[in-house]
Amino acid sequence: MNVRFDLPPDLSASAPPEARGLARDGVRLLVASPESVHHTVFSALGEHLRPGDLLVVNTSGTLPAAVDALRGGRPIVVHFSTSLDDGSWVVELRAPGGPLLDGRPGERLDLPGDASLTLLAPAAQGSARLWRAAVSAEVTGVLAAAGRPIRYGYVPRAWPLSDYQTVFAREPGSAEMPSAARPFTPALVTGLVTEGVLFAPLLLHTGVSSPEAGEPPQAERFRVPATTAALVSWARDRGGRVIAVGTTAARALESAVSDGAVHAAEGWTDLVLGPDRPAAVVDGIVTGLHAPDASHLLLLEAVAGATVVQRAYDAAVAQRYLWHEFGDVSLLLRH
The missing domain is CATH 3.40.1780.10 (QueA-like)
Structure with a gap:
């Protein structure tokens, strides 16, 4: 650059x-x-x-692509990035300090409304940030009911x-x-x-x-x-x-x-x-x-x-x- x-x-x-x-x-x-x-x-x-x-x-x-989730009982945020052709989604797991890079294939997270998300595999080779994930409910419905716009630390309020x-x-x-x-x-x-x-x-x-x-x-x-x-x-x-x-x-x-x-x-x-x-x-x-x-x-x-x-x-x-x-x-x- x-x-x-x-x-x-x-x-x-x-x-x-x-x-x-x-x-x-x-x-x-x-x-x-x-x-x-x-x-x-x-x-x-x-x-x-x-x-x-x-x-x-x-x-x-x-999209209102940021959704609160529970990971092993601990609150985190899931950013829904991209809808894939097979119905899965590319997602990013976030904490207040930034992305969480310790995801595991098969890991399950709880979403609002009794929905859940399961990590399948990294979305890109060599990257630990983005994951391909399966969601137990229609994602557009989850986002409509519980989502909000993605924002980062320089925007302090919603x-x-x-x-x-x-x-x-x-x-x-x-x-x-x-x-x-x-x-x-x-x-x-x-x-x-x-x-x-x-x-x-x-x-x-x-x-x-x-x-x-x-x-x-x-x-x-x-x-x-x-x-x-x-x-x-x-x-x-x-x-x-x-x-x-x-x-x-x-x-x-x-x-x-x-x-x-x-x-x-x-x-x-x-x-x-x-x-x-x-x-x-x-x-x-x-x-x-x-x-x-x-x-x-x-x-x-x-x-x-x-x-x-x-x-x-x-x-x-x-x-x-x-x-x-x-x-x-x-x-x-x-x-």
Whole structure:
């Protein structure tokens, strides 16, 4: 990873912007390109877009994916990450200090409502953090009855699920919010459309985001509709920029590329964008600010280049932008 910076602990957003007296689109926006860095607010996004630009958005909704459990009589939290094709789930066991790495195949945990969870096997070779697990009840029912949004230590109090949904959310399935799209409001979207900016939907259900050091991104379920693929081709042919709203949208869109073009596709993607696999069709990305050791930084480099990303993060630290899902946002442009 080429981008390096130190993140002061007081730059983690601890609450939604609405709790800080801001509208959703009132968070700060840092616009970085090879030519310049500009500081503004998200409601002014349209000033940095052109008619014919295409914003690709993720329509995945956020699940209440954190559930209290008992492990040998001791309370812990289970994070439900990903639903697998055979009905099992990828889960993470958590304590207040972080992930629990001592799971055992066959271990049984008690869930609310007389449900139970049995660990089957590690979800990835060489990782002790994520487990494939069988659940005795319908997981969506367990989450609806007893789940809450996943949150980490920098968010000290609970917030309702509605604070973790974006305006584009249509199909629940993400363990954590595709947060780059959170600042969009219906009024902002309407204004951008009126100015000739295009929108295209896709789907990627994201899993939990707290990897161990050096752990690659997990495989995720995605879908790129034929109409979105056609809009990408249309915009590129006419000189419009294809801008992914979030790392999830970038990963899904690039997973549908073959022979230099986007095609309708769905299934599972294990694509890891980075220096060895730069973005083929994504020209820019709207994205939150990621932690220094996050694999997402490699994806940002794959889209905008290491120089632009480094310049953006240096400026964000210097200007005291706020990090994480309730924080500020950047627009990184390749050219």
